[in-house]
Amino acid sequence: MAQVEETLKRIEASKGVIGTILVNAEGIPIRTTLDNSTTVQYAELLCQLSMLARTTVRDIDPQNDLTFLRIRSKKHEIMVALENNYLLIVIQNPCE
Amino acid sequence: MEIVHVYTKDREEFGRQCLLSDRPAELLLDVLPDQNLASNFIQRSHRDQAVQAGRQVSEHQVNTERFESDSCGINHVEGGWPKDINPLDMEQTIRFRKKAEKDESYLNSIPQLGSVAEHCGRQNNAVDIYQEPFDGWEEVEESPEPPSAKTINIFRDPNEVKRTVTGLSWHPDGGRKLAAAYSCLDFQKASRDMSLDSYIWDVENPNRPELTLKPASPLVCLDYNPKDPHTLVGGSYNGQIVYWDTRRGSQPVELSSVEHSHRDPVYKIIWLQSKTGTDAFSASTDGQVLWWDVRRLSEPTERLVLDPTREGNLDRALGAISLEFEATMPTKFMVGTEQGLVVSCNRKAKTPTEKIVCTYDGHHGPVYALQRNPFFPKNFLTVGDWTARIWSEDIKESSIMCTKYQMSYLTDACWSPVRPSVFFTLKMDGMLDVWDILFKQSDPTLSLKVCDRALYSLRVQDNGRLVACGSQQGETTLLEICSELSTLQKNEKSLLAAMFERETKREKILEARQREIRLKERSRSEQSREEEIGREDGEDDPDQLIARAERDFYNQVEAELKRREMREEEALREKDVCEEKEVKDEEEAGRNEAS
Numbered sequence: 001m002a003q004v005e006e007t008l009k010r011i012e013a014s015k016g017v018i019g020t021i022l023v024n025a026e027g028i029p030i031r032t033t034l035d036n037s038t039t040v041q042y043a044e045l046l047c048q049l050s051m052l053a054r055t056t057v058r059d060i061d062p063q064n065d066l067t068f069l070r071i072r073s074k075k076h077e078i079m080v081a082l083e084n085n086y087l088l089i090v091i092q093n094p095c096e
Numbered sequence: 097m098e099i100v101h102v103y104t105k106d107r108e109e110f111g112r113q114c115l116l117s118d119r120p121a122e123l124l125l126d127v128l129p130d131q132n133l134a135s136n137f138i139q140r141s142h143r144d145q146a147v148q149a150g151r152q153v154s155e156h157q158v159n160t161e162r163f164e165s166d167s168c169g170i171n172h173v174e175g176g177w178p179k180d181i182n183p184l185d186m187e188q189t190i191r192f193r194k195k196a197e198k199d200e201s202y203l204n205s206i207p208q209l210g211s212v213a214e215h216c217g218r219q220n221n222a223v224d225i226y227q228e229p230f231d232g233w234e235e236v237e238e239s240p241e242p243p244s245a246k247t248i249n250i251f252r253d254p255n256e257v258k259r260t261v262t263g264l265s266w267h268p269d270g271g272r273k274l275a276a277a278y279s280c281l282d283f284q285k286a287s288r289d290m291s292l293d294s295y296i297w298d299v300e301n302p303n304r305p306e307l308t309l310k311p312a313s314p315l316v317c318l319d320y321n322p323k324d325p326h327t328l329v330g331g332s333y334n335g336q337i338v339y340w341d342t343r344r345g346s347q348p349v350e351l352s353s354v355e356h357s358h359r360d361p362v363y364k365i366i367w368l369q370s371k372t373g374t375d376a377f378s379a380s381t382d383g384q385v386l387w388w389d390v391r392r393l394s395e396p397t398e399r400l401v402l403d404p405t406r407e408g409n410l411d412r413a414l415g416a417i418s419l420e421f422e423a424t425m426p427t428k429f430m431v432g433t434e435q436g437l438v439v440s441c442n443r444k445a446k447t448p449t450e451k452i453v454c455t456y457d458g459h460h461g462p463v464y465a466l467q468r469n470p471f472f473p474k475n476f477l478t479v480g481d482w483t484a485r486i487w488s489e490d491i492k493e494s495s496i497m498c499t500k501y502q503m504s505y506l507t508d509a510c511w512s513p514v515r516p517s518v519f520f521t522l523k524m525d526g527m528l529d530v531w532d533i534l535f536k537q538s539d540p541t542l543s544l545k546v547c548d549r550a551l552y553s554l555r556v557q558d559n560g561r562l563v564a565c566g567s568q569q570g571e572t573t574l575l576e577i578c579s580e581l582s583t584l585q586k587n588e589k590s591l592l593a594a595m596f597e598r599e600t601k602r603e604k605i606l607e608a609r610q611r612e613i614r615l616k617e618r619s620r621s622e623q624s625r626e627e628e629i630g631r632e633d634g635e636d637d638p639d640q641l642i643a644r645a646e647r648d649f650y651n652q653v654e655a656e657l658k659r660r661e662m663r664e665e666e667a668l669r670e671k672d673v674c675e676e677k678e679v680k681d682e683e684e685a686g687r688n689e690a691s
Contacts, residue, residue, distance in 0.1 A: 011213055030196050031197075072226050079213055079216050083209045086205045
């Protein structure tokens with residue numbers, strides 16, 4: 001339990017991180033550092049997108065599975081890590 | 097040699113039932129090859145013959161039905177919560193969350209997730225992995241591709257009876273919308289079921305117009321207000337001016353009164369630059385140019401009759417077909433007439449006679465398009481009959497540049513707003529020509545066949561890349577011009593300025609020469625008149641006139657021949673004689689002859 005807390009705190013405190021959202025298998029945000037409406041929006045959209053990405057990967061090779069998804073946009077980068085149907089969404093502003 | 101097999105059957109057995117039975121094969125006849133016969137034949141040489149046993153296929157093109165798509169948005173609401181928990185209730189959600197955090201798989205997955213995410217996060221912080229490696233280096237000069245243009249969209253008139261697209265106007269703010277005026281300009285060909293509507297199209301959606309404008313009479317031209325993109329003003333077939341506000345729907349907000357409007361279709365209407373942003377002026381073939389304030393369309397604020405004799409006489413007025421107004425020169429404007437003259441006017445003149453400043457005699461037919469070059473306002477482009485001409489304001493006698501006579505009638509033209517040397521013209525055979533006068537002056541740089549019917553109206557969007565042209569069948573085609581023809585080239589402005597100056601100078605010199613010749617003629621005719629002062633002038637007798645004309649003609653020809661001989665002699669005698677001296681010699685020679 002403490003390890004979980006520590007991991008999450010470390011990520012949230014990383015350089016350039018705007019927000020972190022942890023989503024469970026049903027798409028419900030468990031932990032978040034952003035406000036409610038933004039959290040809900042990100043959770044919904046990224047869940048759908050990662051499901052789609054996952055099916056794409058698995059269609060090409062059924063033994064394969066999606067582990068990480070990165071979306072780079074003009075303003076920031078959205079990183080989605082997938083494990084056991086849990087999603088960890090990190091929004092980072094990469095400073096070069 | 098006949099090969100025959102004979103079998104017999106008794107007559108009484110005819111018609112009897114067949115009783116079939118099996119029997120081993122019996123050799124009836126065996127004819128062996130006879131080698132002697134081979135001498136009658138000659139063996140032919142081998143020849144290759146190709147044979148293909150392939151499937152027969154045929155090609156056939158099919159156009160599917162237009163797929164109508166509609167875009168709409170969906171509003172997301174928070175979901176995913178189990179049924180027993182109310183998502184709006186804070187306590188329940190917090191409790192649920194706390195429970196989820198105690199889950200086994202949760203505790204196992206998080207460290208994994210965390211490490212991966214952290215790794216990527218640190219990666220981002222260390223190096224910009226999406227950086228363009230060769231950014232900031234000098235652009236390599238690409239080899240010039242041939243100029244091209246691509247059709248992006250075609251907007252078709254949704255009505256059954258197709259009407260011509262007579263006017264087009266781009267939305268001033270970004271050009272995402274295009275307003276098109278539809279009417280039938282053929283004399284008395286407008287049928288009763290012809291719809292009166294004109295449409296505003298959204299560039300992305302060719303299936304359905306975004307807004308329908310419903311005037312009382314079909315619109316011949318329309319214009320978006322450059323200051324207020326919601327308002328449009330249009331000129332209709334019956335001479336009225338109509339004012340719309342797109343926020344208020346399809347019905348016109350205001351109509352000008354029939355008594356004070358034009359008496360002929362309004363061929364062009366343009367918004368003016370004014371403090372209130374509500375002034376427009378319109379031109380029509382009834383010979384009037386009217387100024388309007390759109391807040392009060394019951395009466396025009398000003399009126400100008402295009403009478404070349406400057407008397408304001410409507411009967412002698414020239415019919416106006418096109419108007420030109422440049423925002424940088426708000427007091428001047430130009431009118432193109434049906435008779436082929438371009439009239440330049442000054443709005444701020446005190447008396448009506450001074451309003452018409454000068455005329456340019458250009459074309460054999462109506463001047464369908466008239467536009468100043470956005471970069472060089474002293475030069476303007478006119479299109480009429482089968483040519484396009486470029487004029488300089490100072491030279492009134494003739495155009496400084498003129499294209500060849502084309503194969504079909506030119507209907508519209510406009511300059512490119514980004515490149516000063518590029519202009520577009522439309523022809524009656526459905527061709528769009530793109531001319532680049534710095535590149536080639538004798539032919540268009542790019543000639544495209546847009547459609548099979550005649551094209552009537554043309555408008556370039558402000559970014560210079562998109563061109564909309566309207567055809568006789570109600571189709572508006574949106575084309576994208578390649579980047580070379582729509583980006584400013586190096587030194588273009590200075591080169592074009594030099595070209596215009598050179599042509600203007602040439603025209604000036606020619607004009608001066610003409611004037612000199614005329615002066616000489618006048619002086620000669622004055623002298624001859626002094627001699628004939630006693631003689632009676634039988635002006636009314638056509639025969640005498642003809643005889644005199646003949647005499648004059650032959651005299652002139654002989655004089656010219658003599659002059660040429662003398663000039664040649666002079667040239668042979670003195671090699672470095674300058675023009676003025678020659679002229680003086682000629683004048684002297686002329687004077688010697690006359691006296």
